[in-house]
Amino acid sequence: MSLLLQSLVLGVLLGGLYALLAAGLTLYFGVMRVVMIAHSAFLILAAYLAWWFSTETGLDPLLSLVLTVPLFFGMGVFMQRVLISRLRPATLTMMSVLLTFSIALVIEGMLGFAFSGTQRRIRLDYGGANFEVFGANVAVVKLIAFALAAVSLAALFLLMKKTQFGQALRATIQHPEAARLIGINTDRVAGYGFGLGLATAAVGGTALALDSTFYPSLHWHWIGPLMAIIVVGGLGSIPGAAIAAMVLGMGQSLLQIPLGTTWAQTFFYIALFATLMVRPQGFFGGRLAQRF
Amino acid sequence: MKVKTPYRVAGLAMASCMALTACMSSGSDSGSAEDGDGPIKIGISLPLTGDFSEPGKGVQRGYEAWADYVNENGGLLGRDVELTILDDQSNADRVAADYEKLINQDGVDLVFGPFSTRLVVPAAQVAQDYGFLFVEPAGAAEEVFTQGFDNLFYAAPAVADDHYNYLADAIEALPEDQRPKTAAYAAMDDPFAMGTAYGLKDRLEEMGVETVVDEVYPPNTTDFGSIAAKIADSEADVVVGGTQYQDAVNMIVALQQLDYQPKMAAFSTAPTNPEFPEAIGSKTEGILSPTGYTPEADFPTNQEFVDYYTEKNGTPPAEDEANAWTTGQVVAAAVEAVECASPDPECQSQLIDWLRENEVDTVVGPLTWDAEGRPEGAHLIQQYVDGEIRIVLPEEAKEADLIIEKPAW
Numbered sequence: 149m150s151l152l153l154q155s156l157v158l159g160v161l162l163g164g165l166y167a168l169l170a171a172g173l174t175l176y177f178g179v180m181r182v183v184m185i186a187h188s189a190f191l192i193l194a195a196y197l198a199w200w201f202s203t204e205t206g207l208d209p210l211l212s213l214v215l216t217v218p219l220f221f222g223m224g225v226f227m228q229r230v231l232i233s234r235l236r237p238a239t240l241t242m243m244s245v246l247l248t249f250s251i252a253l254v255i256e257g258m259l260g261f262a263f264s265g266t267q268r269r270i271r272l273d274y275g276g277a278n279f280e281v282f283g284a285n286v287a288v289v290k291l292i293a294f295a296l297a298a299v300s301l302a303a304l305f306l307l308m309k310k311t312q313f314g315q316a317l318r319a320t321i322q323h324p325e326a327a328r329l330i331g332i333n334t335d336r337v338a339g340y341g342f343g344l345g346l347a348t349a350a351v352g353g354t355a356l357a358l359d360s361t362f363y364p365s366l367h368w369h370w371i372g373p374l375m376a377i378i379v380v381g382g383l384g385s386i387p388g389a390a391i392a393a394m395v396l397g398m399g400q401s402l403l404q405i406p407l408g409t410t411w412a413q414t415f416f417y418i419a420l421f422a423t424l425m426v427r428p429q430g431f432f433g434g435r436l437a438q439r440f
Numbered sequence: 441m442k443v444k445t446p447y448r449v450a451g452l453a454m455a456s457c458m459a460l461t462a463c464m465s466s467g468s469d470s471g472s473a474e475d476g477d478g479p480i481k482i483g484i485s486l487p488l489t490g491d492f493s494e495p496g497k498g499v500q501r502g503y504e505a506w507a508d509y510v511n512e513n514g515g516l517l518g519r520d521v522e523l524t525i526l527d528d529q530s531n532a533d534r535v536a537a538d539y540e541k542l543i544n545q546d547g548v549d550l551v552f553g554p555f556s557t558r559l560v561v562p563a564a565q566v567a568q569d570y571g572f573l574f575v576e577p578a579g580a581a582e583e584v585f586t587q588g589f590d591n592l593f594y595a596a597p598a599v600a601d602d603h604y605n606y607l608a609d610a611i612e613a614l615p616e617d618q619r620p621k622t623a624a625y626a627a628m629d630d631p632f633a634m635g636t637a638y639g640l641k642d643r644l645e646e647m648g649v650e651t652v653v654d655e656v657y658p659p660n661t662t663d664f665g666s667i668a669a670k671i672a673d674s675e676a677d678v679v680v681g682g683t684q685y686q687d688a689v690n691m692i693v694a695l696q697q698l699d700y701q702p703k704m705a706a707f708s709t710a711p712t713n714p715e716f717p718e719a720i721g722s723k724t725e726g727i728l729s730p731t732g733y734t735p736e737a738d739f740p741t742n743q744e745f746v747d748y749y750t751e752k753n754g755t756p757p758a759e760d761e762a763n764a765w766t767t768g769q770v771v772a773a774a775v776e777a778v779e780c781a782s783p784d785p786e787c788q789s790q791l792i793d794w795l796r797e798n799e800v801d802t803v804v805g806p807l808t809w810d811a812e813g814r815p816e817g818a819h820l821i822q823q824y825v826d827g828e829i830r831i832v833l834p835e836e837a838k839e840a841d842l843i844i845e846k847p848a849w
Contacts, residue, residue, distance in 0.1 A: 151673035154698070158665040265493035267686045269719040276696030276723060276849070285672075287697035290665070359693070360662060361686035361719065365490055365529075369660045404666035409657035410629065412666070 154284045155401045161290040163397025167390040168297035169352040169370065170377040171304060172345035178321045178384030179341035182232055182244040187349055188367035188374060189252035190220065194353025195362045196259055199270050209270050209357060210292070216350040224346030227251075228339040252367060259364035269361045293355035300351045301390055304344070308386070317341050321384060376420040381432055388432025479522040480515075480781045482507075482771075483542030484552045487559060490530030491659055494685050494713065495760045496555045499577055500525060502757065502764025503552060505749050510768070516775055524548060528559060535559045539566040549781045552767050555760070556684075557581040557600075557631040564592050571785040573792050575770050577763035581631030585812040591792050593809050595767040595802070596732040597817035600635030601642075603708065603730035606821045606833040608643035610842060618844070620644075620677035620703060624653035626667050626691060627682025636708040636730065637682030644678070652676050661687065668694035675700075681707035689719045692849075696723060701848050704728065711829065712759050712822060725827070726846030730819040733762035733804050734831055736839065741769070742803040766802040773800045 169191060176184040194216050201212035231251075235243045277288040308314040319327040320334045320341070328334050356362070373396075381392030396416055404412040423430060484503060487496035503523055511520050524546055528535040535554055542548045543566070553576020554563050560579025567574035568591050575593045576584075580600040584592065598605070611619055623644050627637040634656065645651060652674040655667050668691060671679055679695070679702045681688050688710030695702075704726075710716050711729035735746045735756040745765055749757040757765070774794045780787035799808045808816050821833035823843060830840040 151669060154669045154673065155666060158669055162663060162665065260489060265489050265497065266715065267494055267689075267719075269689060271719060271721050273721075275693055275721065278697045278699055280699075285698045287694075290697070361689050363493065363686070366662075369662055400663075401666050405670070409655060409661055409667060413658060413661070 159398035159401030163394035164294035164297040167393035172348040174378040174389040175345040186248040186252040188370040189255040190349040191353040195357035220350035221343040221347040224343030228342035382430025479520040483548030485538035487530035488527040498760030502761035506768035536562040581635040592813040601639035604640035623678040624676035633682035664694040672698040672700035723849040724824040
């Protein structure tokens with residue numbers, strides 16, 4: 149029983165992290181039908197920056213967010229305006245795979261060049277710290293990562309629902325031509341949307357770095373599961389991605405008890421195949437994804 | 441030359457220089473291979489990126505130090521040695537293609553092995569097809585020796601299954617009521633990592649230690665929370681990790697997060713890595729690990745190796761560096777004895793035959809091999825004692841006493 153509870157707790161924490169890591173990915177697709185293979189490479193980049201920041205300054209890696217979030221936002225806007233907006237709309241989705249694949253390779257190569265292939269880990273005094281809730285141990289670092297996810301996703305949600313920019317962004321997602329007709333500068337909005345997605349990568353990468361070892365080519369291990377999450381959740385839907393991440397994270401954690409690690413990992417892909425067969429638009433994507 | 445557009449011209453100049461060098465070097469290569477005068481060319485593929493990049497780079501440092509040392513001391517058969525090292529990205533397909541290229545296109549005289557079983561097996565197959573001697577620094581799992589290779593020699597003291605033999609002996613020597621009752625095993629789905637853990641598992645089960653968890657995880661596992669939860673829930677007395685590097689670090693932290701306190705914790709490979717205490721912090725006390733090498737060993741050539749390596753790299757060599765150096769020593773011994781180093785099948789088969797029959801003195805001790813290339817020795821057991829990794833077993837080699845009951849981490 150305590151193992152079940154423990155696995156449930158771990159699953160929730162893991163699901164939260166997955167949700168944060170996948171949020172940007174679904175946003176890019178929603179805003180401009182871009183399949184952003186380099187998203188996980190940016191996660192690793194953020195993890196390295198957090199590590200570098202904390203080894204150079206001796207400060208807590210979380211403080212690096214003050215620098216990396218605006219930096220990544222800027223990089224996102226720049227990337228969208230300079231690279232992605234130049235792709236032809238007719239072949240945008242397919243070409244964006246190639247373009248962002250190459251960006252991922254560039255990031256991986258530069259990380260290897262700058263920091264070597266050595267596996268890094270941020271050494272935290274509270275790395276092993278934990279407390280007990282109803283017989284299940286909750287690791288402080290995992291809780292921090294979860295809190296980062298909750299705060300960023302809530303902020304993203306409020307931004308989308310309550311602000312004028314959010315309305316413009318949603319209008320751009322739903323119908324770009326109509327949005328342009330009512331005077332929304334969809335190019336600029338798309339740029340900011342992309343920047344926002346990359347800003348979540350800065351937060352996600354830092355959260356990831358708190359509790360795992362990373363190395364330049366690690367991003368290939370992440371992109372598959374993250375893609376599975378956003379397809380199951382419905383391409384373009386942030387709440388969908390969050391719910392799918394939660395379900396898949398918990399499922400993986402719980403299935404590990406009877407099946408072992410190897411089979412539990414295939415759960416993501418089984419869910420992906422099942423979604424594509426039964427409900428190809430994803431469970432929360434609705435009208436948007438059907439057009440794809 | 442007048443420079444008008446500096447960047448463009450510089451780029452052009454650089455490109456043409458590179459092209460020229462490429463032509464020149466390939467020209468001189470084919471010449472030396474024929475007359476057997478130039479340097480002895482040694483082809484190697486190593487995992488410099490990907491899963492095994494950490495130990496792969498250690499092996500690279502060891503090979504390079506060995507080559508420099510040989511060249512500073514008169515070379516091999518009076519010829520310099522020259523290493524060609526390719527990066528196989530920890531990829532088993534890539535490693536086979538690399539050796540194919542080294543032997544066929546680059547025309548190397550000798551080959552040295554890559555790091556770890558998963559890459560050694562495909563690489564050894566290529567070497568076997570071309571009749572090349574294949575001495576390797578890090579393919580210790582049983583499956584390396586059951587493929588029918590007759591050209592392979594493992595340049596280390598013991599195969600994976602025997603790594604924990606001294607520890608198993610020590611546990612067996614304990615009075616019955618002090619022995620652990622239960623044990624949990626978690627191993628990476630990798631022949632070497634699983635070999636070490638299951639070698640100890642077989643011994644412990646013979647002693648009546650009950651196996652309560654037996655997990656195997658894929659090499660790309662990033663989350664160790666659930667595995668740790670299973671182990672913690674079992675409250676096993678002993679935890680044994682068949683690990684490489686990052687998996688051990690992540691698993692240990694995950695176990696600490698669940699407040700699991702085993703009486704004994706043993707992990708392969710990672711704890712002997714200098715990065716390990718860096719990553720884990722102060723909570724390493726009592727962690728056990730088998731090792732095939734220590735800089736303190738008083739084997740004849742070891743002191744010279746340690747001094748040379750330390751002067752060159754600033755830090756003493758670790759196991760991967762030592763096994764690479766050992767590989768060099770083993771091949772060099774054979775080359776000196778039969779006085780040839782060429783891709784010619786006759787020369788290669790003489791080298792192979794010589795190693796079958798003879799003992800070689802190396803930095804990890806005198807080595808001999810059985811017919812399949814298994815070395816016939818055992819591994820030392822190291823443990824973190826007072827924050828330093830020290831040899832605790834066997835008795836005659838120990839630097840510190842074995843801590844039977846691991847302090848809390």
